[in-house]
Amino acid sequence: MVDYDENSLELANETISTSMQGTAISAYGLRPVEFIREIVEAAKVQLYFREFIRVMYAPEGVKDVSIPKHNKYLGNAGVTLDSAEATDSDISNTVLNSYGSVTVTPTPHYGKFTITDYAARTNLVNLVEAGRDELTYAIGETVELAIVTAINAATVATNSVVGAQTIYGGTATSDSTLALGDVLTTDMVAQAARLLKDKKLYYWNSTTFTKAGVTKNPWANTADDPFVLFISPSQEEVLRKDSQFVNAAEYGSNVIVQNGEIGQYLGIRIVVTPLLTSTSGTSAGPDGTNVTSGVTMTRCILMKGKKAAVLVWGQEPMVEVARIPWRAQKVVVLQTAYAASAVQADAIVFLDVSDY
Numbered sequence: 001m002v003d004y005d006e007n008s009l010e011l012a013n014e015t016i017s018t019s020m021q022g023t024a025i026s027a028y029g030l031r032p033v034e035f036i037r038e039i040v041e042a043a044k045v046q047l048y049f050r051e052f053i054r055v056m057y058a059p060e061g062v063k064d065v066s067i068p069k070h071n072k073y074l075g076n077a078g079v080t081l082d083s084a085e086a087t088d089s090d091i092s093n094t095v096l097n098s099y100g101s102v103t104v105t106p107t108p109h110y111g112k113f114t115i116t117d118y119a120a121r122t123n124l125v126n127l128v129e130a131g132r133d134e135l136t137y138a139i140g141e142t143v144e145l146a147i148v149t150a151i152n153a154a155t156v157a158t159n160s161v162v163g164a165q166t167i168y169g170g171t172a173t174s175d176s177t178l179a180l181g182d183v184l185t186t187d188m189v190a191q192a193a194r195l196l197k198d199k200k201l202y203y204w205n206s207t208t209f210t211k212a213g214v215t216k217n218p219w220a221n222t223a224d225d226p227f228v229l230f231i232s233p234s235q236e237e238v239l240r241k242d243s244q245f246v247n248a249a250e251y252g253s254n255v256i257v258q259n260g261e262i263g264q265y266l267g268i269r270i271v272v273t274p275l276l277t278s279t280s281g282t283s284a285g286p287d288g289t290n291v292t293s294g295v296t297m298t299r300c301i302l303m304k305g306k307k308a309a310v311l312v313w314g315q316e317p318m319v320e321v322a323r324i325p326w327r328a329q330k331v332v333v334l335q336t337a338y339a340a341s342a343v344q345a346d347a348i349v350f351l352d353v354s355d356y
Contacts, residue, residue: 047140047141047143047144048144048230048271048273049144049147049148049230049273049305049309050143050144050147050311052226052228052269052271052303052305052306053147053305053306053308053309053310053311053340054305054306054307054309054310054311054343055310055311055312055313056310056311056312056313057312057313057316058106058312058313058314062314063105063314064103064104064105065103065104065105065106065312066101066102066103067101067102067103067104067310067341067343068099068100068101069099069100069101069102069343069344070098070099071098071099071100071162072098072162072215072216072217073098073217074094074096074098077215078094078098079094080092080093080094102310102341102342102343104310104312104339104340104341105339106312106313106314106315106337106338106339107314107337107338107339108314108315108335108336108337109139109142109334109335109336109337109338110333110334110335110336111135111138111139111333111334112331112332112333112334113127113131113134113135113331113332114329114330114331115127115128115131115329115330115331115332116327116328116329117328117329117330118328120330128321128330128332131332132319132321132332135319135332135334136317136319136334138334139317139334139336140317141275143311143338143340144273144275145275146311146338146339146340147309147311147340148275148276148277148301149340150309150340150341150342151301151303151308151309151340151342151348152277152286152299152350153342154308154309154342154345154348155342155345156203156345157201157202157203157212157216157345157346158203158212159203159205159210159212159213159214160212160213160214161214162201162212162214162215162216162217162345162346163203163345163346164342164345164346164348164349164350165195165201165202165203165346165348165349165350166204166287166349166350166351166352167188167191167192167195167209167349167350167351167352168182168351168352168353169182169183169184169185169188169351169352169353169354170182170183170354172352173204173206173207173208173209174204174207174285174287174289175279175284175285175286175287175288175289175290175291175297175352176285176289176290176291176292177289177292178285178291178292178295178297178352178353178354179292179295179354180294180295180354180356181354181356182353182354183235183238183353183354183355183356184231184235184238184239184300184351184353185238185242186239186242186244186245186248186265188351188353189229189265189266189268189302189351190266192229192302192349192351193221193227193266193267193268193302195349196219196221196227196302196303196304196347196349197218197219197220197221198216198218199215199216199217199218200212200215200216201214201215201216201346216346217307217344217346217347219304219307219346219347221267221268221304224306225304225305225306225307226267226268226269226304226305227267227268227269227302227303227304228268228269228270228271228302228303228305229265229268229269229270229271229300229301229302229351230271230272230273230276230300230301230302230303231270231271231272231273231276231298231300232272232273232274232276232278232298232300232355233272233274234296234298234355234356235272235298235300235353235355236262236272239262239265239270240262245263245265248265248266268302276298276299276300276301277298277299278296278297278298278299278355279291279296279297280295280296280297281293281294285297285299285352286299286350286352287350287352295354296354296355296356297352297353297354297355298352298353298355299350299351299352300350300351300352300353301348301349301350301351302348302349302350302351303347303348303349304344304347307343307344307347308342308343308344308345308347308348309340309341309342309343310340310341310343311338311339311340312338312339312340312341313336313337313338314336314337314338314339315335315336315337315338316336317334317335317336318334318335318336319332319333319334320332320333320335321333
């Protein structure tokens with residue numbers, strides 16, 4: 001075990017014998033009480049985003065990671081191609097300017113439980129292992145939420161900027177105009193898939209969904225990087241009640257089903273997670289407008305994962321247990337470093353919908 005400097009340790013928030021003592025009981029000497037060692041576990045939020053996005057590692061000694069990206073092929077409109085045979089004139093030049101980069105800086109994150117020897121020795125639960133499990137789960141959920149936040153922060157499409165596109169449930173044109181009943185539909189899924197595949201880019205010009213003056217990447221749904229739609233349990237309920245989805249959401253025998261998947265629709269993998277951004281009341285929705293009172297909405301995400309976002313580990317999560325004999329304590333310490341970022345913003349379509 002690792003010995004820690006006494007000056008580096010906090011003097012508060014230790015786990016002592018009363019921190020994990022459970023519910024008080026009344027017992028008699030001749031009426032035995034049996035204590036069951038098998039713990040009825042709490043529910044864990046399953047983590048899915050990392051299965052679909054690109055994961056990279058910063059080597060030791062590196063602070064920032066610069067990820068080169070091909071913004072978009074210049075194509076027919078961007079490259080000058082001469083049709084006349086060259087005689088005394090040069091072939092026309094085209095400026096090669098279709099590449100860029102995204103810089104990601106993994107930042108450190110730490111967590112710790114301090115457990116007194118007396119608490120550990122007098123408890124039915126292995127407190128050191130419990131602390132290890134809690135830290136491992138906490139960082140997993142935290143990283144998953146960081147990925148969602150990074151995707152939500154992707155550049156939004158405008159008339160002149162290639163970025164993520166947004167569609168809304170029902171006749172809404174913003175989060176503030178979502179009403180009860182503006183739920184996710186199979187038609188919305190089809191529309192979002194078309195927006196990913198198309199070269200045409202659309203943005204919201206006030207309340208009008210308008211074709212932009214620039215074009216985007218025409219993403220393809222491929223086996224190595226499939227389109228995946230992340231929805232919350234509320235949207236799962238809606239789709240489960242939709243016969244069109246139920247009849248079509250079936251896999252072939254050669255498809256590997258990832259955790260959380262409930263099927264595929266129009267070739268799109270459908271994954272359910274409770275970690276998507278959800279807003280209710282009059283709080284600001286993901287698009288910055290205030291949600292109507294009485295409405296709870298969720299931002300679903302359709303993306304081509306490995307193009308859309310990246311998770312960079314500066315240090316993968318590491319949990320250590322250290323002995324502090326002069327305090328009769330143990331500490332369970334987590335340290336890690338990571339950052340998530342959107343990469344190709346036009347590989348993302350947001351579907352903002354009412355839950356009910």
